[in-house]
Amino acid sequence: MSPKKCIFGCEGKLNLFALPKEERIRQQWIQYLFSDQRPPKATVYVCSRHFSEDSFVNKAQYDAGFSARLLLKDGALPFIHGDVEESKAAASPVLLPLTRFRNTACQTDPEPKVSVATQFCHYMVSVGTQTSYSPSTRCAATQLSYNTLKQHVRSKATQASVSHCNVGTVTTQSETGIQPGVRPAKRPRLEMKEEEEGEEPEEETDLPEASDQYDPICEPYEPDESSSEPPDSREAEATPSHYNDPKYIVFESCLRDLFLTCPVCGLSCEVRRGRMGTFVYFSQLCPSCDYSRKWESQPVAGSTPLGNLQMSAAIYFTGGSFSQVEKVCRAMNLQVFQSDTFRRHARMFLEPAINHKWKRDQQVLMERLRGEGSVAVGGRMRADLLGHCGKLGSYTLMHLNSSSVIDIQLIQSAGVSGSSHVETEALRRGLDLLQVNRLSVDHIVTDRRTRVQKYLRERNVCHYYNIQHLEKGLSRKLKKLAKSKECLLVRRWLPSIRNHVYWSATTSTSAPEKVAKWKSLVNHIQNVHTHDDPLFPTCAHPNRVSVDPSKWFQPDSVALHKLKKLLLNKRILADVGKLSHDHQASSLERFHRLVCHFAPKNVAFPFVGVLCRLYLAAMHFNEDAERHKERSSEVTAETQQSEPKPKYVSELMKLLFEEVFKEPSTYVDELKRIPVPADLSPV
Incomplete structure (x- = not known):
């Protein structure tokens, strides 16, 4: 098999490029290289010496030793015929911009749109002159942000950094804000167990339950499109401020699609995944051009993913149960941390x-x-x-x-x-x-x-008594009395007796008057509206003649005797005199019903947890x-559309993450x- 050679016979270690597959650009190559001659049937290669410097995507990286081979832009054309040495003198007049061929070959073809997601950082070293360099771009079918696609390259043999020499020069900074020759600070290492491609998901490796050491606070790796500085070189902020960011449910297959192909050369990449609770990261490495990057799903402070902590806080602050939330997550295969992590966050x-x-x-x-x-x-x-x-x-x-x-x-x-x-x-x-x-x-x-x-x-x-407490205790005794055969009439009078408790207490302020009104109940159930008490001699309502005498208690009946013994008990009369006439404790009842949501009695919590x-x-x-x-x-005519978000939860979240x-x-x-x-x- 004969070795690949440049069509112009160039020798040496060169980058060779075959004719492009796109028919329009292919015809432009053939017309420009062979003019009116018939092109050979064999595969044609053109070396990199026959292209201008701005025809390559990664010229700066290649010159600095960070890329193994040069990559052409889409639509790049060779500009030098024959031997390069012979054409050097005529190189300048022969230089034709790409727009000229685009305009002459296809007048209706507009300028291709360049995605910001395909811009890559370039190191530019200027010695003796003031130089500015515009990074090359290309169009790629991706929706990733600019910072997510930042290039991270490695050397297969050594770990080398680009030296920078400033000898009376002014060097312009690239668009990414990376200082040439300045090595960015390392991001804190996240301790977790990586999951290889094709393996079953493993449980997260969070900190052990027995650990009481607090993690140091440092800035997590969070790509920020508004910042021109790389994440690794930014100084760590004292406060994690990402807890208010919106969150979404993303399928793993959709995430993997973003890392399967290299955004530089378009070839398949090696992808590895790691997980810790709700946190996941993907490492991408291209074996062809050594492009690499690491993507993380949420900010990490120290070794604590903020999403894990915020999920624990949301469950706890709203009175939820971690076991119930865990069941929901397991049902839909939504990754979540273990209960030990939740208890550690709480403590x-x-x-x-x-x-x-x-x-x-x-x-x-x-x-x-x-x-x-x-x-x-x-x-x-x-x-x-x-x-x-x-x-x-x-x-x-x-x-x-x-x-x-x-x-x-x-x-x-x-x-x-x-x-x-x-x-x-x-x-x-x-x-x-x-x-x-x-x-x-x-x-x-x-x-x-x-x-x-x-x-x-x-x-x-x-001290005053709660009316509801007396009414409930009295109602239980009356219901028990109404079960006997001779006292069935008591059941018909239960609502009236309960209402009489509230009327006696709330319409009077002094204890003797409350007791006098309470005693008048015995006369009411006999259809008698005059009383022996001087404070309350007669009823205020008009006397009505009943057509049904069977609904009244008959004098000297067994039912009336038992009912009077219960209503006129010495303890009951003393308590009626101390009933609260102004404030009632119904709000306390509502609060205790709410407590059952935050601290149910059928769940055992520790002392501090209950408190x-x-x-x-x-x-x-x-x-x-x-x-x-x-x-x-x-006073407003507008209806409340939805219940507002609890303010105390937002304040607790702010206190948690900022203090x-x-x-x-x-x-x-x-x-x-x-x-x-x-x-x-x-x-």
Whole structure:
């Protein structure tokens, strides 16, 4: 097989180019090389000595030793006939720009559009003169950005850098902003296990669960089209600011299509993939022209992909369950990290951020309430964890005028005398906190628990009872009484008796008047509207004659006797006199229903985990209360199209990435100051 030779007989180690495959450009080559002569039937080669310097894509890289062979531009034409040495003198007048052949050969052919994604960096060294160099371009069928297609080349034999000598010269910087002869700083190495082509996906290799070392914060590799400086040479920013970028679900096959072919020579490339949770990277290497690059799906700070951390934060901050999210991801084969990574993120970053934000918001709320003078608060106990086992108990203090949670105390039963003392201890801590912050309590509305009554009486705090608590307890007893055969009439009177509880409390302020109105219920059920009590001698409504006497209780009947014994009980009368006539604790009921979303009782969380989830529920509830207050004060005819994004989640994300992730030790120390009792064995 004869060796390839230039058609003009040039000798030496040269780059040879065959006739192009595109018919129009091929005919231009033939017409220019052979004029009116018939071209030979054998394959024709033309060496690089018969082309101008601007006919090549990678002339600068080839001269610097970074490319093994020269690559022609699309549409490049040879310009020198015969021997090169003989044509040197006539080279200048023979030089014809590419546009001349384009205009003469095809008048209707427009200038080809050049994609910015096909521009590559060139090193230009100027010695003795001031030189500017315009990088070569070509059109390629790709949608990759300019920085993504930046060329990274390697040397097969050695690792060499281009020396730069500046001797009385002015060297212009290339479009990529790379200083000639200045080696860019290395990007921090990401520790992960790479997955070879054709292998099954492996589990991510994130940091071990036992590791408590915080990763140093450094700028991740994130291509930025607005910056002319390469990612490796940019100084590391102190704050990762990419958490607000939009995210998308991308299929792996679509990603691989971007790296299968070399954007320089168009040949097949070697592609390797690595994964760590939601993070994936692709390494591309062209065996022909040594083009290489590495693409990463998300910024990496230290060894922590920001997408993994933000996904953990989104699950935690919204009260979600990682196990449920993991099931959804596994169902659609969406890659996700393991539960150990989620717990490590929570312990190192998320819980310190939640604790800090709640303490800060709590101080702002107390300062605002301090200007209003004395406040009316409501208190409610909730048993947490594993179905009312009494292991943990939380007590909530709420400002009743604004329906805002002021404080939440979490108590473990082992830290007090027993589970029956959890409520009084939590209430004591909450009132002490209000006192330390110079917030005076006008009165408090709670349930009718005996220990709480005694404690507030000893502390000299005005105490009222929640009407709903009395109504629910009384309704249970009435339903039990209505099951007997002789008391079936009680079932018909249940709604009226429940309404009478609210009417007796809310229409009177003094305790004797509340009791007098409550006693009038016994006369109502007998169709008697005059009373023996001087404070309430007669009913305000007109007396109506009933046509159905069977719906009234008959005097001296068994049903009336049992009902009077229940309604006129000494304990019931005392509690009716202390019912709250102004504020009710219905907002506390709504808050406890919300807590079931953030901290469900059928899931076992650690002590700090329960506390942080209670704080999240309080921030969510206070934000909703403030939003409803703003809506009620604004009169508008426009309807609300969609529920706005929770503001507290956005603020937590900003705090996490701009403060906590930057210096986590300060916030972790703040969280560690919370006294955590020893863990109990599960019941």
